[in-house]
Amino acid sequence: MGLSWQQGPLAPGTVGHFLTPAPLPERLLFAERLRRRLRVRFNDIWIADSEQVTLLHEPGRYPVAYFPRADVGEEALVASGKVTRHRDLGDTTWYAVRAGGRTTERAAWEFTGLPPHAAVLQGHVAFAWRAMDAFHEEDDRILGHAADPYHRIDIRNTSRVLEVRLGDTVIARSEHPLVLFESGFAPRWYVPRADIDESRLRAVGGRTFCPYKGLCDYYDIGEARRAAWTYRTAYREVDRIGDLVSFEPDKVEVSLDGRPLRLEPGQHVVPHGIDRGLDVDEAG
Structure with missing residues (x-):
């Protein structure tokens, strides 16, 4: 997330590297x-x-x-x-x-x-x-921490077909998902609820929040715990994903144009938890 978190350029698990003739120090502040x-x-x-x-x-x-x-x-x-x-x-x-x-x-x-x-x-x-x-x-x-000026979110339309399965059961299939690109994270795919069999989603407690997107609710799918999430009232800046659902490709089977999605090492979300004294009205 941003410059030094997740896989940013100063993070321990960065996916890139500086093009220098000599190695940089192990830690850069x-x-x-x-x-x-x-x-x-x-x-x-x-x-x-x-x-x-x-x-x-x-x-x-x-x-x-x-x-x-x-x-x-x-x-x-x-x-x-x-x-x-x-x-x-x-x-x-x-x-x-x-x-x-x-x-x-x-x-x-x-x-x-x-x-x-x-x-x-x-x-x-x-x-x-x-x-x-x-x-x-x-x-x-x-919310959560000082805003990182190097953090960026871009949301794009796509006509690629995204399908979500748990075993032989189709949980979702969409020909018009949204893809969210966020600094330091793998792309995340968000599906309109009309393309989801919502009977398969079981809401669970334990909200987290993102300082850039808002309060996040989670769902279990069968035995897969917290395998999907949604920002029901996403912040205005990212309201295109508001109430859409994203699925964790390491907990359920997610494919894009028939190709299975897998997260790269280090790109699992590190949840921040709930801010002190935070409620839904204040967060919104």
Whole structure:
């Protein structure tokens, strides 16, 4: 997902490689100004508000937003005395976050022993995403992690025939599925419900969400657990896949023009889970 997650160029499982005469270091960290106003709410109080956030991309992790100390409320951070060590960025000092009579321990951190080449993060603080009530870009809530500017989604029409089977049973057959291309993932094929035998889909609990597509519901198909999913009310930017269904080719048989689909190694989705305090109305 994006620059450093899933199979992005800085991720451990990247599918590409840099064309350089000598091998690059095993780990590459990338920091840049986010160039978006980002705010943090805790206990219904805005404790950080900045247009000077630095976004850190670390291999195998979601991007993390670091706020200048000057843009964080003076009383929001309480030193905990806890110091750990980051493998690349040195000593890490931890803080409790406090506002309006509520305190959460180890909810923020700051790199206090940075090497010279990482000085751009000096004096910056990051907040644990799920420990906060919400993060907002301007007035819109951002789910899961800071938005990755290198993440892209394209949705295309296709006339190829997609068929889904479980054993000898046809679950779906469509001559007009949509294909969704998303940074760091294999293409995903979405099928209109009119082309699906919905009697074979059994809704199950345990929603997850995508910061770019919205809340995701899942279905079991026979003994295949969570073998299909849908974004019933997909975000406006990707509403073409709203309430369509996609199928996991490693759990049921999915073919495209008669050719079985298989995910490449490393392209399984790593679910993020539900954001703290998230409900359907707020996510939509």
